[in-house]
Amino acid sequence: MNDRATGRISTAKISNNSIPLTMVRTARETLKSKSNGVVSKATQTVSAAEIEVKKAAGRKRKTAPVDEDEEVTCNSCDEKENQSEDEDEDVKKPAAKKLRTKAAAKKADDSMPLAARTAVSSLKRAMYIGAHVSGAGGVQNSITNAVQIGANSFAVFLKSQRKWTSPPLAPDSKTQFHAFLKQHNYDAAKHILPHGSYLVNLAQSDPAKAKQAFDNFLDDLQRCEALGIKLYNFHPGSTGGDTMAAACARIASQLNKSHKATSSVITVIENMCGSGNVVGSRFEELRDIISGVEDKSRVGVCIDTCHAFAAGYDLRTPDAFAATMAEFDSVVGLKYLKAFHLNDSKAPFGSHRDLHANIGTGFLGLRAFHNIMNHEPFQNLPMVLETPIDEKGPNGKSVENKQIWADEIKLLESLIGMDADTPEFEKKEAELQAKGASERAKIQEQVDKKAEKDSKKGSRGAAKKTAKKKKVETDDEDDSD
Ligand SMILES: [Zn+2]
Numbered sequence: 001m002n003d004r005a006t007g008r009i010s011t012a013k014i015s016n017n018s019i020p021l022t023m024v025r026t027a028r029e030t031l032k033s034k035s036n037g038v039v040s041k042a043t044q045t046v047s048a049a050e051i052e053v054k055k056a057a058g059r060k061r062k063t064a065p066v067d068e069d070e071e072v073t074c075n076s077c078d079e080k081e082n083q084s085e086d087e088d089e090d091v092k093k094p095a096a097k098k099l100r101t102k103a104a105a106k107k108a109d110d111s112m113p114l115a116a117r118t119a120v121s122s123l124k125r126a127m128y129i130g131a132h133v134s135g136a137g138g139v140q141n142s143i144t145n146a147v148q149i150g151a152n153s154f155a156v157f158l159k160s161q162r163k164w165t166s167p168p169l170a171p172d173s174k175t176q177f178h179a180f181l182k183q184h185n186y187d188a189a190k191h192i193l194p195h196g197s198y199l200v201n202l203a204q205s206d207p208a209k210a211k212q213a214f215d216n217f218l219d220d221l222q223r224c225e226a227l228g229i230k231l232y233n234f235h236p237g238s239t240g241g242d243t244m245a246a247a248c249a250r251i252a253s254q255l256n257k258s259h260k261a262t263s264s265v266i267t268v269i270e271n272m273c274g275s276g277n278v279v280g281s282r283f284e285e286l287r288d289i290i291s292g293v294e295d296k297s298r299v300g301v302c303i304d305t306c307h308a309f310a311a312g313y314d315l316r317t318p319d320a321f322a323a324t325m326a327e328f329d330s331v332v333g334l335k336y337l338k339a340f341h342l343n344d345s346k347a348p349f350g351s352h353r354d355l356h357a358n359i360g361t362g363f364l365g366l367r368a369f370h371n372i373m374n375h376e377p378f379q380n381l382p383m384v385l386e387t388p389i390d391e392k393g394p395n396g397k398s399v400e401n402k403q404i405w406a407d408e409i410k411l412l413e414s415l416i417g418m419d420a421d422t423p424e425f426e427k428k429e430a431e432l433q434a435k436g437a438s439e440r441a442k443i444q445e446q447v448d449k450k451a452e453k454d455s456k457k458g459s460r461g462a463a464k465k466t467a468k469k470k471k472v473e474t475d476d477e478d479d480s481d
């Protein structure tokens, strides 16, 4: 009883540093009412947990948060559905001795495997599948988090993605990161794909803001080099109302500067879903950025499947997938493809809405991922899930269920070499589609309503058109409903 209650509290701390005090208090009250002789001991433990929670809350106020949901869904471009916050404790260590046991418990729990890692050599194709894991508490923790879900590749934020300044990479974090890499046998140069800050817009034309963006970007590249990471994924940015050509040129020029200031890291541009002034939803825009980059060996592309689909690149059938990849090859060049973000889409084809769905449950469907998993040229690339893992917990609060990623990794691996024209595949496909049916219907309705509204607007006078254009131009953050 005692152990169970204590365990519950530490698990709560593990899963979410922003766990409300009310939950801790409830646990303490439960202990008080249900046990007798052991009350004081149990309460003591709870108090320690409470202190820790309070400390976390204090830190949270002082430092701009790392948004765990954002870590999961890559959703600067994603819509404003996920706004819960967590914190970045990049360089922080437990201050008090009494917290050490808690930290040890946290570590033990984080490394409790939810799935064993698949030996890539046992797969018919060398597909390295993982997820965007948390690096809260130090970048070294991303490795433990990746191991826990059986990931063979992973993404992570190297610092808070929502604030302009962060403490430098702690020497201890770096040392541990390298030790963990060795211990768990990850190739940092190949299968780790950090994600850049959502604040950074390399297309920024204002000199002061452009410098701020560049400094943040460069700082991340330097962290990559300190950690032995070779691929760095970022969102290209926003035109800010300027022409797309000018924006692409500015991004290229910032990349050139960043390449000169570093030695080896490859800057990997993520394709976007395309709305407002966002750069990078068309393959042509990726091409135009790359064409301005002097050292072509230092630039690449990461295809986010949800973004591509929402931008109007189909991947669902083998033919559509082949056509999209042929277009990518002819416009951008397959040699620039360095990574994947594997996400299904809650929004329909070409809707320009960025809503990540769990694999097989969205409008892309399982077949799209079967196409990807069986495409020879995609071997050895990091393939990172940014699918939602938040579930409603006991108090109606959102709780992360990392088992979802562990299962999705295994699901994707199971598609390698699988015949998609079998009852086994069709059963799984139908099962997952059924799971996402209501969510798809909901978003479809929104998209239809918006289209109807837009077509009505389109038939009205030019004055309204100008007003709408103005609104779009101020929308720096891709699409928000
Ligand atoms: Zn992204």
Ligand SMILES: [Zn+2]
Residues within 6 Å of the ligand: 074, 270, 304, 341, 386
């Ligand atoms: Zn993405």
